[in-house]
Amino acid sequence: MEILFAIAIGVLSGSGVWLLLRPRTFQVIVGLALLSYAVNLFIFGMGRLAIGKAPIVSLQAVDPAGLADPVPQALVLTAIVIGFATTALLLVVLLAARGLTGTDHVDGRES
Amino acid sequence: MSPWFRHLPVVPIVLPLLAAALILLLAERARALRIAIACTSVTVQLVAAIALLALTTEAFPDIWSQGVGAYAIGAWPAPFGIVLAIDRLTGLMLTLTAVVGFAVFINSLAYWDRVGPHFHALLQLLLMGVNGAFLTGDLFNLFVFFEVLLAASYGLLLHGSNSQRVKMGLHYIVVNLVGSLLFLIGVSLIYGVTGTLNMADLPARAAALSGEDRALFDAAAAVLGIAFLTKAGCWPLNFWLPGTYAAASPPVAAAFAILTKVGVYALLRLGSLIGSANALAHIEGSALLRPDLFRGGMFYIGIATMGFGIFGTLAAQQLARVVGYSVIVSSGLLLTILGLDHTALLAPALFYLVGSVLATSAFFMLTGMTGRAWRTPTVPATVPATPLSVPTGGYIPFGVRIAGALHGEDDEVGIAIPAAMAFMGLMFAFCVLLVTGSPPLSGFVAKFAILSAAIQAAQGEPWAAAAWMLVGVTIAAGLASLIALTRIGMRLFWSATGRSTPRLRALEAGPIAMLVLLCIALTVAAGPAMGFLEDTAASLRAPQIYIDTVLAIGEGR
Numbered sequence: 107m108e109i110l111f112a113i114a115i116g117v118l119s120g121s122g123v124w125l126l127l128r129p130r131t132f133q134v135i136v137g138l139a140l141l142s143y144a145v146n147l148f149i150f151g152m153g154r155l156a157i158g159k160a161p162i163v164s165l166q167a168v169d170p171a172g173l174a175d176p177v178p179q180a181l182v183l184t185a186i187v188i189g190f191a192t193t194a195l196l197l198v199v200l201l202a203a204r205g206l207t208g209t210d211h212v213d214g215r216e217s
Numbered sequence: 218m219s220p221w222f223r224h225l226p227v228v229p230i231v232l233p234l235l236a237a238a239l240i241l242l243l244a245e246r247a248r249a250l251r252i253a254i255a256c257t258s259v260t261v262q263l264v265a266a267i268a269l270l271a272l273t274t275e276a277f278p279d280i281w282s283q284g285v286g287a288y289a290i291g292a293w294p295a296p297f298g299i300v301l302a303i304d305r306l307t308g309l310m311l312t313l314t315a316v317v318g319f320a321v322f323i324n325s326l327a328y329w330d331r332v333g334p335h336f337h338a339l340l341q342l343l344l345m346g347v348n349g350a351f352l353t354g355d356l357f358n359l360f361v362f363f364e365v366l367l368a369a370s371y372g373l374l375l376h377g378s379n380s381q382r383v384k385m386g387l388h389y390i391v392v393n394l395v396g397s398l399l400f401l402i403g404v405s406l407i408y409g410v411t412g413t414l415n416m417a418d419l420p421a422r423a424a425a426l427s428g429e430d431r432a433l434f435d436a437a438a439a440v441l442g443i444a445f446l447t448k449a450g451c452w453p454l455n456f457w458l459p460g461t462y463a464a465a466s467p468p469v470a471a472a473f474a475i476l477t478k479v480g481v482y483a484l485l486r487l488g489s490l491i492g493s494a495n496a497l498a499h500i501e502g503s504a505l506l507r508p509d510l511f512r513g514g515m516f517y518i519g520i521a522t523m524g525f526g527i528f529g530t531l532a533a534q535q536l537a538r539v540v541g542y543s544v545i546v547s548s549g550l551l552l553t554i555l556g557l558d559h560t561a562l563l564a565p566a567l568f569y570l571v572g573s574v575l576a577t578s579a580f581f582m583l584t585g586m587t588g589r590a591w592r593t594p595t596v597p598a599t600v601p602a603t604p605l606s607v608p609t610g611g612y613i614p615f616g617v618r619i620a621g622a623l624h625g626e627d628d629e630v631g632i633a634i635p636a637a638m639a640f641m642g643l644m645f646a647f648c649v650l651l652v653t654g655s656p657p658l659s660g661f662v663a664k665f666a667i668l669s670a671a672i673q674a675a676q677g678e679p680w681a682a683a684a685w686m687l688v689g690v691t692i693a694a695g696l697a698s699l700i701a702l703t704r705i706g707m708r709l710f711w712s713a714t715g716r717s718t719p720r721l722r723a724l725e726a727g728p729i730a731m732l733v734l735l736c737i738a739l740t741v742a743a744g745p746a747m748g749f750l751e752d753t754a755a756s757l758r759a760p761q762i763y764i765d766t767v768l769a770i771g772e773g774r
Contacts, residue, residue: 134391141398153409177414185401192364195368199386203380206383
């Protein structure tokens with residue numbers, strides 16, 4: 107499972123970086139989205155991968171080995187929300203730039 | 218004293234948040250009420266910041282012993298709950314933010330808050346993010362507050378959007394989003410290795426690491442360092458900065474003057490905490506965050522940043538761009554000094570930080586006045602010289618009908634003062650003296666203290682070459698900005714082509730005069746100020762009090 111997880115993060119961030127370096131604004135925003143998926147998975151992985159463990163501590167459960175780490179899950183939720191909001195904002199700016207400059211080049215002009 | 222004083226640390230975060238929410242609830246027509254709310258917020262923030270600063274000076278030992286305060290949000294005990302922590306450095310930065318925020322607020326009232334919607338709400342959110350980043354004692358909350366201030370800064374940069382602003386805004390947002398992703402990687406890796414996000418808990422946990430975990434921690438610290446350096450505007454990561462600051466409307470650029478210093482603050486804080494753990498002293502990798510290894514990387518990065526700033530200053534043709542490059546130079550000088558990590562240099566560096574933020578902020582506001590009073594004849598047409606900044610074509614960005622489009626130049630509010638030219642020329646001269654570090658103002662005091670400490674440091678063997686390099690680059694930076702600003706000043710004030718007599722409004726001129734007067738006060742009171750900053754530097758070098766105070770919060774409940 108760790109290998110699969112690591113490969114997924116690697117592929118996502120590799121494609122993300124490549125797209126980020128492309129000249130079209132749409133490619134840049136897709137690249138950023140892929141990168142943020144990779145980062146979100148990475149944060150989640152920092153809580154160690156586990157199957158069938160609850161992250162909620164009840165007063166009865168005393169053995170921490172039977173529980174998943176809740177903190178990275180909370181972090182990844184926050185990161186998803188913030189990433190989503192900023193990407194949405196960037197999308198609006200991208201459209202405004204397209205409307206004002208008449209091109210979708212990141213520098214606002216061709217070549 | 219009243220037990221309510223314990224809740225003072227949360228005021229600089231909660232107050233602007235509430236103010237922003239209230240302002241958004243009011244209709245655009247209720248301008249007076251919106252301004253009243255924003256005005257109350259910035260004034261109370263200023264008072265709260267000064268009170269917090271006073272509390273950290275050990276003047277009131279019955280409230281906070283040893284000048285460090287901690288506040289547990291929700292009263293959760295420290296390593297698990299989220300804490301706010303205040304020491305002298307935080308108090309200083311909060312006060313600086315409040316002063317700049319107050320000046321920007323007043324300055325914007327003359328004209329700029331009406332060229333687009335929601336200026337005051339965004340400014341309050343920006344202040345909330347900056348205050349939170351200074352106050353928080355928790356790595357992930359540092360990320361959240363960085364995002365708050367960045368999100369507000371995106372909106373402010375696009376305020377009164379024209380094509381130049383949208384174009385630079387696109388670059389600015391993309392660069393900062395990538396920086397935020399790096400920040401997240403660093404923070405989560407640190408959590409994965411050490412199991413804590415509390416900055417005060419980090420040194421002890423990091424010191425207990427060994428082998429592979431330690432290498433991972435170093436990598437995480439380096440990634441985090443790159444994120445902070447991007448925000449601080451260090452050399453290979455700062456090509457967005459001059460264009461962005463020049464494109465932003467002048468009060469916004471003046472508020473942005475403090476943003477790069479948030480990155481410097483984060484480096485300083487984490488460097489002080491992580492570098493303090495003795496067991497860390499023989500790690501190689503975390504060079505970006507460890508003070509005694511800064512000399513390897515950070516020092517040269519700082520020198521390169523200053524070099525870039527010097528060449529940029531000389532090449533720039535527009536006043537706002539020159540000031541933008543001077544922001545880069547000041548960041549570079551601070552990073553160089555952090556990299557040199559000589560104990561005697563830290564206090565002068567903090568003095569320089571305070572002075573340069575006040576001076577660049579005033580300068581950006583002055584840029585707005587000169588830019589609107591008359592257009593510089595040599596500026597090419599690509600520069601956003603149109604004062605109204607409203608797109609003339611049919612395209613309306615963001616689908617927002619801009620309120621300022623209804624107001625012509627004649628609708629500007631405020632009392633017109635005579636002798637406008639004299640005032641602007643005088644303020645320009647003061648700003649030039651402050652930014653270049655020429656005598657007799659606070660810029661000179663700061664640079665003199667830095668040079669004097671550097672020359673003394675050069676006597677000691679391990680520092681000799683680096684200290685002389687610092688001396689040379691500092692003097693070169695001052696000379697370059699003096700040349701560039703003199704050239705632009707001559708063109709602005711002495712060439713008579715196409716100039717109308719500027720109108721001066723108290724609302725617009727007052728904040729500039731206030732910031733310059735503060736710099737003059739800083740010059741006059743340089744002795745006591747430097748004494749306070751020496752204490753600040755000493756507390757940064759001995760962070761154990763900070764660590765103990767933060768970790769003790771919530772215990773025994």
